[in-house]
Amino acid sequence: xxxxxxxxxxxxxxxxxxxxxxxxxxxxxxxxxxxxxxxxxxxxxxxxxxxxxxxxxxxxxxxxxxxxxxxxxxxxxxxxxxxxxxxxxxxxxxxxxxxxxxxxxxxxxxxxxxxxxx
Amino acid sequence: xxxxxxxxxxxxxxxxxxxxxxxxxxxxxxxxxxxxxxxxxxxxxxxxxxxxxxxxxxxxxxxxxxxxxxxxxxxxxxxxxxxxxxxxxxxxxxxxxxxxxxxxxxxxxxxxxxxxxx
Numbered sequence: 001x002x003x004x005x006x007x008x009x010x011x012x013x014x015x016x017x018x019x020x021x022x023x024x025x026x027x028x029x030x031x032x033x034x035x036x037x038x039x040x041x042x043x044x045x046x047x048x049x050x051x052x053x054x055x056x057x058x059x060x061x062x063x064x065x066x067x068x069x070x071x072x073x074x075x076x077x078x079x080x081x082x083x084x085x086x087x088x089x090x091x092x093x094x095x096x097x098x099x100x101x102x103x104x105x106x107x108x109x110x111x112x113x114x115x116x117x118x
Numbered sequence: 119x120x121x122x123x124x125x126x127x128x129x130x131x132x133x134x135x136x137x138x139x140x141x142x143x144x145x146x147x148x149x150x151x152x153x154x155x156x157x158x159x160x161x162x163x164x165x166x167x168x169x170x171x172x173x174x175x176x177x178x179x180x181x182x183x184x185x186x187x188x189x190x191x192x193x194x195x196x197x198x199x200x201x202x203x204x205x206x207x208x209x210x211x212x213x214x215x216x217x218x219x220x221x222x223x224x225x226x227x228x229x230x231x232x233x234x235x236x
Contacts, residue, residue, distance in 0.1 A: 001200040002184075002191050005176075008198075024198045025174045032224045033151045035174045035198070056143045056153045058123075058220060060178075066120075073120050080126075080142045080153070082119040102176060104222050106150045 001029060005037065015114065018044025018093075027107045034107055040064065040099045045092040048115035053105045055089075057081040062099035065092045088115050119147060123155065133232065136162025136211075145225045152225055158182065158217045163210040166233035171223045173207075175199040180217035183210045206233050 008022040018041040025035040037060070040046065048067060059079045066075045067090045068083055074094065075081060081101070083089050093099045126140040136159040143153040155178070158164065166185060177197045184193045185208045186201055192212065193199060199219070201207050211217045 001198070002186075002193060003198050005196040005198065024176070025200050029200055030172055030174060032172070033174065033222065035176070035222065054148055054150070056148060056151065056222070058142070058153070058176075068120075075120060078123040080119070080121050080123065082143050082147055102220075104151065104153065104174070 001025070008037070010039065013038075013046070015049070015112070016040065016044065016046040018042075019046055024102070030107075032107055033104050035102060035104050037100065037102050040091055040093050042093050042096050042098065044099075046090055048088050048090040050086055050088050050113050050115065051083075051105075052085055052111045053108050054085045055081070055083040056104045057083070057101050060100045060102065062097040063094040064099040065094055066090070119143070126155070128157065131156075131164070133167070133230070134158065134162065134164040136160075137164055142220070148225075150225055151222050153220060153222050155218065155220050158209055158211050160211050160214050160216065162217075164208055166206050166208040168204055168206045168231050168233070169201075169223075170203055170229045171226050172203045173199070173201040174222045175201070175219050178218045178220065180215040181212040182217040183212055184208070 010020040013019040020039045022037040063076045128138040131137040138157045140155040
């Protein structure tokens with residue numbers, strides 16, 4: 001399969017603000033893991049949450065304040081991010097560009113838990 | 119883990135010409151799959167070969183002639199490429215830019231077989 005990023009449908013993520021997902025390579029195509037792209041527009045964010053699966057990510061565009069566990073980072077284009085399973089994390093765009101990243105997850109059931117007091 | 123692409127070591131790939139690999143998230147960090155970046159400089163190529171593991175890829179820069187199975191494609195920045203396990207594939211840069219892509223593979227033993235008559 002060869003398909004350009006511009007040709008994938010965007011799905012709004014209900015748990016986030018101004019956040020969209022494209023499934024680039026899903027479990028219907030590949031046996032072990034799925035590649036998705038996330039787009040968080042300026043002013044957007046994903047609240048603090050954890051997943052039961054790990055995330056392998058590469059930032060394609062923009063900047064964001066990213067919390068992972070107890071730490072806060074400024075993350076930008078070309079940064080590689082690894083978030084282990086079960087660790088709280090959040091994203092909040094910085095500036096006027098969309099924050100865009102790919103996120104690969106194993107093809108396993110994922111339970112998403114929104115952190116309290118956020 | 120957060121680490122910029124510019125801070126990973128480049129390893130020359132002996133089976134290719136002008137081809138380099140960076141291991142971005144390896145089996146030492148993540149349990150299920152590994153994220154690598156490949157850089158094929160202008161004039162470079164990877165010969166026709168197959169792997170016993172599948173590849174999920176996203177092109178970050180440049181253009182290449184890519185053969186997958188019986189088909190030849192021109193692949194460019196922002197193209198998503200899926201190569202199933204066991205399928206012959208090759209890469210040859212087009213033009214004066216490096217062809218750069220990320221490639222995610224499962225953490226399984228990979229047997230690489232160079233195709234004959236190439």
